[in-house]
Amino acid sequence: MTGKVAIVGAGPSGCYTAQALLKAAPGLEVDVIDALPVPYGLVRYGVAADHQGTKAVSRQFDRIFTRMGGQFFGNLRIGADVSLTDLCGAYDAVVLAAGLSADRPLGLPGDDLPGIIGSARLTRALYEHPDAGPLPDLGAHPVIIGTGNVAIDILRLLVKTPEELAGSDLGPGPSDWLSRQRVERITIVGRSPATAARFDPAMIRELATLSRINASIQPPAQGGAGVEGLLATLAETTSGPLPVEFRFQTTPTAVRRGPGGLLLDVTTPNGAETLSASALLTAIGFASDQALTGEQVADCYHTGWFANGPTGALPRCREEAQALAARILRELAPDPRRPGRRLLQDVPGTVDFAHWQAIDAHEKAVAAPERCRRKLAQRADLLTLPTLQDV
Template sequence: MTHRVAIVGAGPSGFYAADGMLRARPDLHIDIIDRLPTPYGLVRAGVAPDHQGTKAIVRQFERLLAQPDVRFAGNLEIGRDLTWDELNEAYDAVIVATGMTIDRRLGIPGEDLPHVWGSWRFVAWLNGHPDFRTGPDLSAVRSVAVIGNGNVALDVARLLAKSPEEMARSDIVPEAGAAIAAAPLTDIYVIGRRGPEHASFTNNELAEMGRLTRAVAVTDAAGLDAAPPASDPTPERLRKAKNLDILKGFAANQAGAKPLTVHFLFGAAPVAIHAAEIELSTGRLPADLVVTCIGYEGLPFPRREDVFPVGWARRGPTGTIPTNRAESHAVAQEVLAFLKERDPKSGPDILPAAIDAAGWHRIDKQEVAAGAAAGRPRVKLTDWQALLDVAQAD
């Protein structure tokens, strides 16, 4: 009899944890459980649809799903179909890889207005998450305020600023792509509370903002001579210094040189949101849509010796997808050390009927076929029942 491990959450950190355990213990039985009928978590629902190279990591995860003792169990929700206690009783260890999917609040007046969207909800809509099928009304949106100085803020600004031709090879939901293309956008403001030397953009993503065909990136040269914090590790200082160089290039650009202008504003803290504008510590700006990109929160899970959080559930919403690999492999070693001291539990399989890997492959096949017909990587199924119908088809 072998040990059984449940991984709750079929995103990158969960798959990397499975990979780390199987490298040392290929005899383990691993069940990867997710509330969605589709695996891959943020790779499918959170990575920007125009960054297909980032999404290619799923090929590695597919190889894991093909292993005989790895089982995908989709459309199972903890609290609805199973309890945490049931998992702990049935499995020798439980890995929590549920991530964080609740948009953090600004804590200012007006953030509950209908034109204020959190980045998770906004990007999930663009990516066809079945919980977020309806997006904001963009038909009269001319000015957008994007609050945040990380890559998610860049994703939101870039996806709104790109032309339909630039998005042609993405897997953005067609309805969302059409809504953005038809919007009368003229200005996007990327707003940071701190100075440019503190921005957490990665260099490639920031530089990409300077290569858009219908949008020009601009900023104020004031403050761009600041030095990155001396207390930062050397790689961080180098990244921030390169960001400052890229921003200096933006400072030489002219607003209005292209149909759409992306303004990078620093040292501007949001104070309040109004019907068609945002109030900052530095003044007011027009804003028909506000997208907050200030981080996420997660749902609670049990804290006990046989429960091992990983990824964002462990460290919070920081880092990129590759960041998860080393951490997940380290957690895998913790799990293996824990199992080494314990005999395997015996008992029946407690998982109710679920969408298995074969069901996911039916969804995948249909989406890719629809994409091929449209000249895209895939056209996603976005309706819960449609996903289940395809997955469960004979």
């Protein structure tokens, strides 16, 4: 089968879609476009720096471009460098898999106060995204709002010792920042009861292996199966120097300025309460950055978080991408007059997959002994092809 498909977003959903399309129809022209100069989206910038095993899916994605005939167009922002209208006119099908890069706000009085830091903003800085801002000081008692895996990722990085980060790709800047923090205790706040927390059980088990953690659960967790039982075990078996309190059934109602930080008003089964926080880290989901708008959006296929909101990890991305690819192949009406990638080839500043391979090799070659990679953090560096002389 022939035909031209453009995929906007080279993160896991976009790559799984390209993979499924090319596996089923090797004759397709599949182009994967990303606003960043490097591919793989949240695999590079969202999966935690110490979860390198999870990042191994990028080896599958490499093959889209090295063996399956897919082309990567990096540093090309749809809506700015090329309009979505032009893209839709040039391809037989366009897939929007652009993810969700903004933080969902708390939606409470005071949710715009300084000292409130969204997890997207924080993890972009931690994982050296080229558009990241500086890492903020967290003070002695940060409070994390959220009971999903992003909250656990942030917690785990704050609790780990430098030795426990060995083998990760946490950069020198973020590693220095972590070692400068003087966190004395951490509170995790969630509305749901412990039984309904969306933590991955494996990630709770992982917390129990950390040397500094001393976990406690409010209201006290019952034993038994599932996440609540694992949390009860976590509380029983950890006794390190850093108190980490999980507060379930605790619903934030307002944020106020307080002495030396913020005050978080909450309601609990025992009534209203106010928690003090030196910083408030929100990990309650992501929202669109509104970069892709206009009537053309509705004419495109959508997948991943861009389509469904910020739930589901790699397996769900893959499952949905495979279903979408099957649907595209059923509906595709190829028109040979459409220019396809000829539209993109002359756009100034775009980079290709060979460019990424050079960056990838460079980043691995210059890694410190206790790190597996040293990311180029600045967009200008990601756009300059590293040469072996730089190593």
